[in-house]
Amino acid sequence: MTKTKKIVNEPADEIIKSKAKRKVPKPEANDDAEIKLPKTVDPRNALNDLTSTEWLPETISVWNQRGLGANHPDAQIERQHPAPFSFTDVSRLVRFFTKKGETVLDPFAGVGSTLKACAIEGRKGIGFELNPKYVALTKKRLALEVPGEPSAIEKQDVKVGDARLLIKKLDENSLDLIVTSPPYWNILHKVDHKAKQERVEQDLDTKYSDDKRDLGNIEKYDDFLEELAKILGGASKALKPKKHMVVIVSDFRDKSRFVMFHADIANALSKYQLELRGITVLYQRHKRIFPYGYPYAYVPNIHHQYLVILQNVKKS
Numbered sequence: 001m002t003k004t005k006k007i008v009n010e011p012a013d014e015i016i017k018s019k020a021k022r023k024v025p026k027p028e029a030n031d032d033a034e035i036k037l038p039k040t041v042d043p044r045n046a047l048n049d050l051t052s053t054e055w056l057p058e059t060i061s062v063w064n065q066r067g068l069g070a071n072h073p074d075a076q077i078e079r080q081h082p083a084p085f086s087f088t089d090v091s092r093l094v095r096f097f098t099k100k101g102e103t104v105l106d107p108f109a110g111v112g113s114t115l116k117a118c119a120i121e122g123r124k125g126i127g128f129e130l131n132p133k134y135v136a137l138t139k140k141r142l143a144l145e146v147p148g149e150p151s152a153i154e155k156q157d158v159k160v161g162d163a164r165l166l167i168k169k170l171d172e173n174s175l176d177l178i179v180t181s182p183p184y185w186n187i188l189h190k191v192d193h194k195a196k197q198e199r200v201e202q203d204l205d206t207k208y209s210d211d212k213r214d215l216g217n218i219e220k221y222d223d224f225l226e227e228l229a230k231i232l233g234g235a236s237k238a239l240k241p242k243k244h245m246v247v248i249v250s251d252f253r254d255k256s257r258f259v260m261f262h263a264d265i266a267n268a269l270s271k272y273q274l275e276l277r278g279i280t281v282l283y284q285r286h287k288r289i290f291p292y293g294y295p296y297a298y299v300p301n302i303h304h305q306y307l308v309i310l311q312n313v314k315k316s
């Protein structure tokens with residue numbers, strides 16, 4: 001006798017309920033009770049040193065930004081820069097897109113969050129930064145905030161200067177990852193709210209510099225975008241084939257117009273054989289809410305950034 005499969009007519013809301021109960025891997029947890037996968041690194045994995053259970057949560061397209069908190073002793077140097085990113089978020093990217101010992105470039109290094117992440121994760125970091133003050137703070141930060149062997153710090157190389165010129169000195173096929181957060185056009189000149197006022201009162205920088213070469217001082221958005229794409233596209237000549245570039249940006253408002261900077265830069269970089277592979281939203285839960293527009297108009301509080309993930313598709 002052949003067995004017939006029982007057909008159950010599940011009502012739609014039951015299906016939805018049962019789906020809702022199903023667990024999915026949490027972005028920040030390695031929930032290996034859920035998916036039984038090997039705990040060793042797959043020998044075919046040429047990208048990173050992660051096991052499958054470490055790999056999968058990183059592919060979820062929303063991450064919570066993780067900072068140290070403003071009062072942490074290791075957050076005091078970083079605070080002196082008007083727009084640092086969290087080295088813990090960069091560490092996740094460095095761990096995902098490189099193996100130990102590989103080389104990472106940040107062409108807009110600021111106070112060295114990428115280099116700190118590289119030192120902690122056993123990678124070799126190269127940083128370019130226009131403002132000598134931030135280069136000095138990077139060196140101080142590495143010395144004070146990186147635990148362990150001094151050799152981890154010695155592998156980090158920060159150069160002061162214009163990224164336009166410094167990228168020309170990079171050797172071809174010498175980089176395994178480019179990760180950076182560039183200036184967001186000249187928005188630091190425009191932002192005018194309580195948070196900026198507080199920085200003024202504490203004598204902290206509210207813009208990167210007055211230098212004409214600073215991308216944060218370019219007047220027209222289209223000129224800025226072209227210049228930024230030229231630098232990142234130029235740097236990608238030093239990226240090995242199939243390796244990645246991650247650009248961390250936020251959209252912003254220019255008066256009442258909303259500018260999709262993340263989309264504009266992804267499109268601009270497609271001309272440099274950098275193909276878009278994905279976009280991760282970095283949720284900035286800690287940010288304060290301001291009553292922009294209230295009670296007259298909709299004006300968003302932008303509480304996320306984008307990790308724009310591109311792959312170098314040039315042949316060797």
Ligand SMILES: C[S@@+](CC[C@H](N)C(=O)[O-])C[C@H]1O[C@@H](n2cnc3c(N)ncnc32)[C@H](O)[C@@H]1O
Pocket residue numbers: 081083084085086107108109110111112113114128129130131134161162163164180181182183184208209213214215216
């Ligand atoms: C968003 S910040 C980077 C912050 C960095 N991710 C950190 O955590 O400290 C952008 C940096 O680009 C630098 N910059 C602007 N124009 C530059 C140029 N032409 N060459 C090199 N650096 C430049 C600015 O001085 C600023 O520190």
